[in-house]
Amino acid sequence: MKNVMEKSMNWYNFIKQSMPLPKSTGIPEVPDDPRFEDWGKHNWYTVDLLERNLADPSGLEEKYPDLQYLGSGAYGVAYDIMQNAEQSGHVLKVTKDISEWTSGNRIMELQNQLGGQLPNIATIYDVQKLQDETDDPDKPYDVYAIEVEQAEQLAQVPNELVGFLRWFFTIHLRYLRGNPQEVAPKAWDFILEKAPNNYGKGAEEKLKSFEPIFADVFSKYFDMASTLVDMGFSISDSHGDNVGIRHGTEEYVIFDFGEMA
Secondary structure (H helix, E strand, O other): OHHHHHHHHOHHHHHHOOOOOOOOEOOOOOOOOOOOOOOOOOOHHHHHHHHHHOOOOHHHHHHOOOEEEEEEOOOEEEEEEOOOHHHOOEEEEEEOOHHHHHHHHHHHHHHHHHOOOOOOEOOEEEEEEEEOOOOOOOOOOOEEEEEEEOOEEOOHHHHHHHHHHHHHHHHOHHHHHOOHHHHHHHHHHHHHHHHHHHHHHHHHHHHHHHHHHHHHHHHHHHHHHHHHHHOOOOOOOOOHHHEEEOOOOOOEEEOOOOOOO
């Protein structure tokens, strides 16, 4: 583990070179202590892990010659696909999460069956298995690539509100079968109850920021969560960081598929 951390501390030196992750622009400067700083935007351990697991990035570099680094999380790295108008607005995700690969294949099957873009789910254009796991202790994971529709990220206040709605509907899943106008007050009461524990003395100000947008965010989230459940997917990971707005619409879409199956 010590060796892994030492390598991940020097992730910038790895990723800048032509090594296992595909070449890209927009790579951020390494912080003084990458174990803690910028957490939520860049996961240094994941970058290093994928760098060591993906032995040959040449296939990705040939297909996607002009990538811009967007960020990294617990399981993968995301890139903006820049090279041509056809793929403008697409994101490439390189991940070790088999559940995201499984969900991605299922979503593509539904797209084919239903004739294209699905409501409330980011469109998937391609799913690849890049590499099988090996007996090499430095390469213990399968690696996958997913090309997916890019969505607009939620602003901070809607993001936090979506987090509460995910919490509420995960506990009260049956309410997604109900009348949204009747369910909305129950969801608001839930937020009023939970906010003091989450925000302490700042709860009152936070609730003031929630109140003007609650009806709109609730309606969009209810539609999205209902769609996911109707299609047989889980909403357990549909928090604000995994939900965005489909470009050209006001529709909420989920764009991270790791725990949907």
